[in-house]
Amino acid sequence: GMKLMSDGVQKSAGERLQRALSVMTGNRVIALLTGMIVTMVIQSSGATTVMVVTFVNAGLLTLAQSVGVIFGANIGTTITAWIVSLSTFDFKIATMAIPIFGFGYLFTLHKKAMYRNIGEALMGFGMLFLGLELLQNAIPTDPDKLLWLTRIQDYGAFSVLIGFIIGTIITGLLHSSSAFSGIVISLAIKNAIKWEFAAALTLGSNIGSTIDAVLAAVGTNADAKRSAFIHVLFNIAGTVIVLFAFSPFLKLVTFLTPGHEHSNIAIRISMLHTVFKTFSTVVLLPLQNPIVKLSQKIIKDDSSERPSTYKLDFVESPLGKENIAAYIIRAEKAIADMTDIVTGEFDRIQIGLKNRDQSFIDNHVEEAEKAENYLDQMHEQITHYLVKCESLHVTESQINHISLMIQIVEELENMSDNCFATIMLIAKSISKNMKFPQDDMDRMIPYVELARQFLQFIRININKKLDENKLSMASELEDQIDLFRKNLKKLARKRLEGGADVKSELLYIDIVRQIEKVGDNCFSISESLRAV
Numbered sequence: 001g002m003k004l005m006s007d008g009v010q011k012s013a014g015e016r017l018q019r020a021l022s023v024m025t026g027n028r029v030i031a032l033l034t035g036m037i038v039t040m041v042i043q044s045s046g047a048t049t050v051m052v053v054t055f056v057n058a059g060l061l062t063l064a065q066s067v068g069v070i071f072g073a074n075i076g077t078t079i080t081a082w083i084v085s086l087s088t089f090d091f092k093i094a095t096m097a098i099p100i101f102g103f104g105y106l107f108t109l110h111k112k113a114m115y116r117n118i119g120e121a122l123m124g125f126g127m128l129f130l131g132l133e134l135l136q137n138a139i140p141t142d143p144d145k146l147l148w149l150t151r152i153q154d155y156g157a158f159s160v161l162i163g164f165i166i167g168t169i170i171t172g173l174l175h176s177s178s179a180f181s182g183i184v185i186s187l188a189i190k191n192a193i194k195w196e197f198a199a200a201l202t203l204g205s206n207i208g209s210t211i212d213a214v215l216a217a218v219g220t221n222a223d224a225k226r227s228a229f230i231h232v233l234f235n236i237a238g239t240v241i242v243l244f245a246f247s248p249f250l251k252l253v254t255f256l257t258p259g260h261e262h263s264n265i266a267i268r269i270s271m272l273h274t275v276f277k278t279f280s281t282v283v284l285l286p287l288q289n290p291i292v293k294l295s296q297k298i299i300k301d302d303s304s305e306r307p308s309t310y311k312l313d314f315v316e317s318p319l320g321k322e323n324i325a326a327y328i329i330r331a332e333k334a335i336a337d338m339t340d341i342v343t344g345e346f347d348r349i350q351i352g353l354k355n356r357d358q359s360f361i362d363n364h365v366e367e368a369e370k371a372e373n374y375l376d377q378m379h380e381q382i383t384h385y386l387v388k389c390e391s392l393h394v395t396e397s398q399i400n401h402i403s404l405m406i407q408i409v410e411e412l413e414n415m416s417d418n419c420f421a422t423i424m425l426i427a428k429s430i431s432k433n434m435k436f437p438q439d440d441m442d443r444m445i446p447y448v449e450l451a452r453q454f455l456q457f458i459r460i461n462i463n464k465k466l467d468e469n470k471l472s473m474a475s476e477l478e479d480q481i482d483l484f485r486k487n488l489k490k491l492a493r494k495r496l497e498g499g500a501d502v503k504s505e506l507l508y509i510d511i512v513r514q515i516e517k518v519g520d521n522c523f524s525i526s527e528s529l530r531a532v
Contacts (some may be wrong), residue, residue: 001131005124006391008117028068028288032281035072045473046175046324047193048213049231053216054526058333059226062473063295065287066227070234071281077209078277080178080320081270089441091396097133101126113395128182128387135186154196160200160246164239167204177209188265195265197249199272206235206276216326219313222302226295233291249276268513270347310377314388323399327389331382331405332463338378338412339462343417344491345371346455346518350448352426353441372420375523379413404528410461411528415455415521419427422514425507443491444511453477454522466529474526481519488512 005492052069055061058179059071095507100122107119153159171180179201190199210232217228242249250272257263257271284291314327352360386406390399429436454477461470489509496505 001124001127003124003130004127005121006097008119008121008124028064031065031068031464032075032285035069035074036076037072038069039073039076039077040222045073045177045208046171048076048214049210049228051215051326052231053213053220053224053227054330056494057220057229058329059509060329063223063230064288064292065218067292068285069229069286070227073276074206074234075274075276075281077120078270081181081273082334083184084149084178084182085264085270086341087265097126097130099126099256100436101130106139111198117395136184153194157246157511159197160243160529163197163200164243167201168208169204170403171208172211173203174208177205180205180208182267185266185269189332190267195268196246196250198265198269199246199253202240202269202272203276207232210235219311222299226292226299227294230291232297234280234284235377238276241283242276250386308374310374312378312379312381312385314385324389324392324394327385327404328398328401331386331389331402333435334378334382334385335405335408335412336462338375338409339459340418341371341375341378341458342419343455345375345416346452349419349426350421350452352423352430353444353448356426358430361427361430365423368420368423375413375416377407379416382409393446407528408525411521411524415518418514418517418521422518424509425511425514429504429507432503434501434507436504436508437495440491440495441510443488447481448511448515450477450484451519451522454481454519458522458525461529462463462525464529466526471526471530474523478519481516485512485516491497 035048035052038051049070050068051059052073056063056066071306102121104119104124104126107122108115108116110119152162156160167180167184170183171177174180184193184198184201184205187193188195193201210228213228213231215226253268253272253275254260254263256270256275259267312330345368348364351364383406386402386409389402394402428434454474457470457474457477466474489512492505492509492512496502
């Protein structure tokens with residue numbers, strides 16, 4: 001029920017919230033509120049922290065900004081415990097569970113995706129309370145059947161430690177502190193567990209809930225790993241502080257709960273969850289800068305050298321807690337990186353045309369070959385990653401966006417092939433000691449610069465939707481490159497007719513043609529960006 005409700009909300013509103021996250025984190029207070037709001041809406045701190053780690057890896061959030069969002073997400077996740085507590089009131093919301101589920105199902109029959117997603121969320125809401133009632137009815141009330149659980153709770157401080165460990169392990173396996181909170185509340189309502197043991201289980205669940213952020217950090221850059229580390233540190237530090245002052249903390253929670261010792265235990269557990277998260281945030285948020293510095297000392301910076309092999313791991317949550325927008329944004333970051341490398345390869349062409357000597361072969365040809373192999377790997381890995389994204393529960397607009405991204409990656413790979421082919425043609429002209437008139441080379445310079453401008457235009461606008469003005473600019477650049485190519489080829493043919501060296505002139509025409517292909521690749525990408 002929780003998963004269905006969270007998925008429905010994320011599909012209907014989650015992506016807009018996630019996209020807004022990167023521009024709503026101006027300072028630590030705004031970042032905190034953003035993390036709270038997003039988590040309250042999508043009902044999953046795990047999804048929020050996965051999203052944050054992904055955004056840091058993509059460069060959309062700084063490490064410092066991510067700290068406030070993570071702290072806010074930890075407070076926002078407490079809303080689920082309060083929702084679960086509704087099941088304990090005299091008005092049994094479970095009696096409305098099936099009608100709510102049915103009402104949601106009717107929404108899923110609507111043609112518009114937004115209504116279908118809202119319907120899915122309503123179905124999940126109904127299933128949540130139906131599941132809670134079934135869970136509570138399944139718990140035995142016979143003391144003899146619960147004797148083993150009673151014994152665990154009778155070892156004083158040792159029982160607290162046992163409860164803490166159980167909460168950590170089970171939440172880690174479930175990948176959901178919210179689901180575990182429902183189990184704890186159900187056990188407490190049936191008097192299967194005491195207040196102190198329920199509190200220990202709840203505190204343990206806060207450590208287990210960090211598993212999603214840890215998994216999301218696999219294969220990411222240093223700052224993304226630091227972001228996940230800070231999330232783990234936040235939960236561990238707050239829990240350790242509370243465990244050392246366990247009894248006074250429980251007294252504070254009881255005091256803050258209406259009814260005190262005689263309060264509804266489900267409300268008391270929910271209050272504990274909220275007080276603990278708020279307390280941890282109040283203590284640790286002022287220490288944001290020292291925490292960031294600590295993470296930087298523990299997790300070293302990435303190597304400045306590019307690795308010899310490229311890997312883009314698709315880490316899928318075992319519980320299906322996929323965050324589609326986060327996956328897409330990670331792919332967008334990979335595409336931006338691929339564009340940067342292709343741009344670097346085109347820069348080698350300009351160097352080769354300017355300095356046609358042996359130093360170009362010595363300093364650039366081998367490196368260009370390595371870059372070409374690396375770009376081939378990027379093409380394969382990013383495409384495979386995007387195909388995996390298509391297999392998730394994506395909306396129609398998301399699947400269209402993913403398809404366009406696959407096309408863009410294909411064009412970037414073609415562009416890298418064209419750049420490498422041009423580099424090898426230049427190297428061939430040097431090794432064969434081919435001579436070109438200086439006028440011919442001078443005419444080539446503005447032509448190559450025009451193609452470079454087009455490539456820079458793509459590099460700046462990659463992953464952005466192009467408006468009509470920018471599309472018009474792209475079309476104009478393409479037309480100028482085509483016109484230049486025709487003129488250069490005409491001049492080369494005239495030189496051939498005039499008795500110029502055939503091999504040199506044909507190679508010159510090949511270079512002109514390859515650079516024109518780069519312009520074609522750029523124009524095809526700009527056409528794809530029209531619909532992004």
